[in-house]
Amino acid sequence: MTTVRAAPARTGVSAARVLRAEWTKLTSLPSNAWLALGTVVAAAGTAYGLGLFVQPGDGRSGSWVVTSGFVLAQVGFLVLGVLVGAGEHTTGTARTTFATVPRRLPVLGAQVVVTAVAALLTALAALGVSVLATAPARAGDAPALDLSVPGAARALLGFALASVAVAVLGTGLGALLRRPAEALVSGVLLLVVGEHVLAMNPGRVTDTLRAFLPSSGARLVQDDAALAALDAATLGPRLGTWGGGVVVAAWVLVVLAAAAYRLVRHDVR
Amino acid sequence: MITVEALTKRYGSTTAVDGLTFTARPGTVTGFLGPNGAGKSTTMRVVVGLERPTAGTATVAGRRYADLHAPLHEVGVMLDARSVHPGRTAYKHLVSMAQTHGIGKARVREVIAQTGLEPAAHRRAGTFSLGMGQRLGIAGALLGDPATLILDEPVNGLDPDGVLWVRRLVRELAAEGRTVLLSSHLMHELALCADRVVIIGRGRLLADASVQEIVDRSQGAGTVRVRTTDPEPLARELLAAGAQVVRQEGGVLRVRAASVEEVGTAARRCGVTVLELGSESGSLEEAYLELTGEALEYRAADVQGGAR
Numbered sequence: 147m148t149t150v151r152a153a154p155a156r157t158g159v160s161a162a163r164v165l166r167a168e169w170t171k172l173t174s175l176p177s178n179a180w181l182a183l184g185t186v187v188a189a190a191g192t193a194y195g196l197g198l199f200v201q202p203g204d205g206r207s208g209s210w211v212v213t214s215g216f217v218l219a220q221v222g223f224l225v226l227g228v229l230v231g232a233g234e235h236t237t238g239t240a241r242t243t244f245a246t247v248p249r250r251l252p253v254l255g256a257q258v259v260v261t262a263v264a265a266l267l268t269a270l271a272a273l274g275v276s277v278l279a280t281a282p283a284r285a286g287d288a289p290a291l292d293l294s295v296p297g298a299a300r301a302l303l304g305f306a307l308a309s310v311a312v313a314v315l316g317t318g319l320g321a322l323l324r325r326p327a328e329a330l331v332s333g334v335l336l337l338v339v340g341e342h343v344l345a346m347n348p349g350r351v352t353d354t355l356r357a358f359l360p361s362s363g364a365r366l367v368q369d370d371a372a373l374a375a376l377d378a379a380t381l382g383p384r385l386g387t388w389g390g391g392v393v394v395a396a397w398v399l400v401v402l403a404a405a406a407y408r409l410v411r412h413d414v415r
Numbered sequence: 416m417i418t419v420e421a422l423t424k425r426y427g428s429t430t431a432v433d434g435l436t437f438t439a440r441p442g443t444v445t446g447f448l449g450p451n452g453a454g455k456s457t458t459m460r461v462v463v464g465l466e467r468p469t470a471g472t473a474t475v476a477g478r479r480y481a482d483l484h485a486p487l488h489e490v491g492v493m494l495d496a497r498s499v500h501p502g503r504t505a506y507k508h509l510v511s512m513a514q515t516h517g518i519g520k521a522r523v524r525e526v527i528a529q530t531g532l533e534p535a536a537h538r539r540a541g542t543f544s545l546g547m548g549q550r551l552g553i554a555g556a557l558l559g560d561p562a563t564l565i566l567d568e569p570v571n572g573l574d575p576d577g578v579l580w581v582r583r584l585v586r587e588l589a590a591e592g593r594t595v596l597l598s599s600h601l602m603h604e605l606a607l608c609a610d611r612v613v614i615i616g617r618g619r620l621l622a623d624a625s626v627q628e629i630v631d632r633s634q635g636a637g638t639v640r641v642r643t644t645d646p647e648p649l650a651r652e653l654l655a656a657g658a659q660v661v662r663q664e665g666g667v668l669r670v671r672a673a674s675v676e677e678v679g680t681a682a683r684r685c686g687v688t689v690l691e692l693g694s695e696s697g698s699l700e701e702a703y704l705e706l707t708g709e710a711l712e713y714r715a716a717d718v719q720g721g722a723r
Contacts, residue, residue, distance in 0.1 A: 157517040158485035167514035174507035241498040248464040248481040413466040
């Protein structure tokens with residue numbers, strides 16, 4: 147067998163190479179493309195639907211109409227992240243992956259990066275399609291998309307940031323819990339259910355808890371007027387312009403640190 | 416060269432591997448043999464760093480697997496045919512592995528050709544038969560042209576052609592000076608391609624010898640096979656006379672440390688009708704059964720217990 151000996155030059159594992167490999171893994175699963183498409187459709191569809199009901203006297207801005215799809219689309223970003231983080235372990239791919247990169251942490255790092263990039267591209271597509279999908283609403287009663295409204299441009303950027311944060315949180319939960327179902331349920335509890343349950347009982351304690359849930363990241367998609375209204379209504383801490391982003395970023399870091407600890411310390415089956 | 420020293424792996428109160436020591440040498444196919452659940456796969460997972468040993472060490476070429484800079488180039492690993500995402504094609508799976516080490520796509524196509532995967536290379540791995548999955552696993556192991564190969568049950572699910580192909584492949588790899596560690600729960604499979612056999616049962620080393628030595632060991636003891644209508648009293652009689660008895664199906668007893676004459680006389684003493692009686696020249700399969708029989712808490716233990 148002469149072919150075996152005719153091997154290429156011998157190079158080792160590097161962070162950049164692991165990153166390329168993880169990008170191949172992400173893009174070689176057709177399900178991920180469908181998931182991204184579904185997320186774009188969910189974002190634009192929600193924005194289109196909600197846009198039809200906006201009246202001039204609602205106090206909603208043009209950016210609110212465009213970014214309103216985030217409420218549903220965030221579940222798509224969460225699923226994307228969870229599948230990247232937990233898919234390894236449920237399909238047995240982890241045995242191949244971590245025998246190939248036995249230091250393990252570069253894999254988690256690369257998964258975070260590819261998830262963030264995929265989420266960013268998907269979010270930008272969702273934003274663009276949402277702008278188009280809300281054009282009929284703006285032709286009707288909904289306010290125009292006016293970027294000179296304070297915080298409007300930041301809210302559009304915030305849509306992309308919040309989407310990336312939710313997706314990476316999903317990767318962390320998936321890598322930490324190693325099972326998609328558990329990771330997804332935890333993510334939905336933290337991002338959606340917790341917020342709504344606590345909001346039913348406004349008070350100092352519940353509003354404080356709400357402020358420190360990762361669902362505060364959704365504040366990133368609001369313009370200045372909407373943030374001021376949220377801060378005026380709360381009995382807990384006022385998070386201001388970037389506070390919600392800081393809260394969700396802290397969650398992402400803590401969950402990723404826990405996932406990294408488990409990955410390094412525990413066996414891979 | 417794979418060196419396993421005093422390796423122990425416990426999961427809670429279960430001991431999967433218990434003080435195991437053996438070496439797999441270059442230029443040799445080392446068969447790793449034991450019943451299902453004996454600890455073969457666990458040992459292999461510890462060697463490639465997926466699991467941490469409770470005690471002891473496992474090294475490849477003198478280093479811990481986790482410390483290798485380019486694992487694919489040093490050790491080819493095939494642990495389980497289901498180590499692939501079912502939604503990914505075989506080609507993309509191998510490309511993603513190759514990219515971690517900067518291995519080019521030409522080499523990926525080479526191992527696909529070498530393992531006969533071309534017709535299936537662009538199909539999703541989830542649609543693969545067990546045999547195709549095994550070929551994909553072996554392709555991944557060969558990718559980095561490693562000096563050491565660790566293959567867990569590589570012939571599982573292969574058709575007869577595939578089995579022959581694996582046998583020839585591992586012989587060739589060893590002939591090129593590589594270290595090959597190959598597990599199986601089938602003795603006859605290893606008898607055809609292994610130079611040395613490491614036999615384990617319940618996580619413990621039962622034998623580590625050349626194939627010939629293990630056959631000789633079985634022959635040297637000289638087993639007598641006797642089939643009777645009523646094996647129970649005969650077993651007791653023989654045990655009382657100091658022989659070792661292994662009870663098998665169909666009223667058959669395998670007797671060690673007793674001659675054909677002694678067994679025949681014993682049968683007459685306890686009034687048992689003998690249907691067959693003869694001495695056996697041992698085989699690898701029997702040596703294996705004897706070794707692992709004890710570890711499996713084979714029925715013989717009950718017979719012996721009753722006689723005490």
